[in-house]
Amino acid sequence: xxxxxxxxxxxxxxxxxxxxxxxxxxxxxxxxxxxxxxxxxxxxxxxxxxxxxxxxxxxxxxxxxxxxxxxxxxxxxxxxxxxxxxxxxxxxxxxxxxxxxxxxxxxxxxxxxxxxxxxxxxxxxxxxxxxxxxxxxxxxxxxxxxxxxxxxxxxxxxxxxxxxxxxxxxxxxxxxxxxxxxxxxxxxxxxxxxxxxxxxxxxxxxxxxxxxxxxxxxxxxxxxxxxxxxxxxxxxxxxxxxxxxxxxxxxxxxxxxxxxxxxxxxxxxxxxxxxxxxxxxxxxxxxxxxxxxxxxxxxxxxxxxxxxxxxxxx
Numbered sequence: 001x002x003x004x005x006x007x008x009x010x011x012x013x014x015x016x017x018x019x020x021x022x023x024x025x026x027x028x029x030x031x032x033x034x035x036x037x038x039x040x041x042x043x044x045x046x047x048x049x050x051x052x053x054x055x056x057x058x059x060x061x062x063x064x065x066x067x068x069x070x071x072x073x074x075x076x077x078x079x080x081x082x083x084x085x086x087x088x089x090x091x092x093x094x095x096x097x098x099x100x101x102x103x104x105x106x107x108x109x110x111x112x113x114x115x116x117x118x119x120x121x122x123x124x125x126x127x128x129x130x131x132x133x134x135x136x137x138x139x140x141x142x143x144x145x146x147x148x149x150x151x152x153x154x155x156x157x158x159x160x161x162x163x164x165x166x167x168x169x170x171x172x173x174x175x176x177x178x179x180x181x182x183x184x185x186x187x188x189x190x191x192x193x194x195x196x197x198x199x200x201x202x203x204x205x206x207x208x209x210x211x212x213x214x215x216x217x218x219x220x221x222x223x224x225x226x227x228x229x230x231x232x233x234x235x236x237x238x239x240x241x242x243x244x245x246x247x248x249x250x251x252x253x254x255x256x257x258x259x260x261x262x263x264x265x266x267x268x269x270x271x272x273x274x275x276x277x278x279x280x281x282x283x284x285x286x287x288x289x290x291x292x293x294x295x296x297x298x299x300x301x302x303x304x305x306x307x308x309x310x311x312x313x314x
Contacts, residue, residue, distance in 0.1 A: 029307035041312025042281040051312030055144040059285040062199030092168035096177040129259040169195035175211035184298035185270025189306035202266030262287040
């Protein structure tokens with residue numbers, strides 16, 4: 001992905017590799033010192049949030065916003081040309097920035113966010129500041145709002161729209177269009193199959209090494225996603241009460257307010273559908289100290305993603 005910030009990389013040893021795990025007993029997720037994390041795990045069968053931390057905390061979106069860009073475009077265009085279908089595929093599977101910029105400019109830039117936030121009832125999602133209208137990655141999002149976005153696709157969106165978007169997320173490629181390995185977090189920490197949209201910003205424009213395809217998704221569960229069996233009357237988007245959302249203080253909290261959340265700090269996000277028949281929606285958004293390397297950040301997020309998954313699904 002195109003980098004909006006250039007961060008000086010400091011040599012930090014790569015943390016121990018982590019592999020996929022199955023659900024098992026686990027303690028409370030441990031957010032690494034210096035890292036700010038907001039996350040939500042939502043159980044589609046019960047209609048309950050099963051794990052969360054700073055669910056409303058705003059983060060710079062990076063490429064996670066591409067889901068909203070795709071929703072807005074597809075709902076405005078009943079017929080999509082072959083060339084635009086190819087752009088959507090590249091944007092969603094390998095996080096192609098040029099494709100995102102094309103849709104962003106044609107859709108009115110920040111007006112895309114205003115429209116989708118209003119329709120999906122996203123209370124924390126706002127467009128980039130007026131001074132950076134072309135920077136779609138400066139959109140503000142929260143873990144709860146991205147959870148709502150996945151719920152919209154699964155339960156309310158036109159099947160034509162949801163089928164195309166989720167179909168591409170189920171086939172996400174390991175190597176992003178910019179050469180970065182986007183299989184961190186959920187892809188490395190949670191047993192497949194899964195559907196994911198990742199986001200990263202602030203790690204420069206050159207990957208730390210060549211991305212090589214090393215992970216193959218499990219195909220043990222190829223059945224269609226189960227329809228939500230939440231109790232009748234459950235809101236179309238998850239509404240969390242104060243009692244449902246954790247108020248545990250973070251160890252380190254760079255400013256979430258201001259024109260761009262966490263400006264000057266790299267961000268790394270992993271989001272998607274996990275578990276048998278895509279039972280759970282999982283969203284993990286993180287911001288890191290400015291000197292953190294890509295290798296250290298991805299290792300930390302993968303470990304945290306595993307812990308969040310176990311906490312929310314056990």
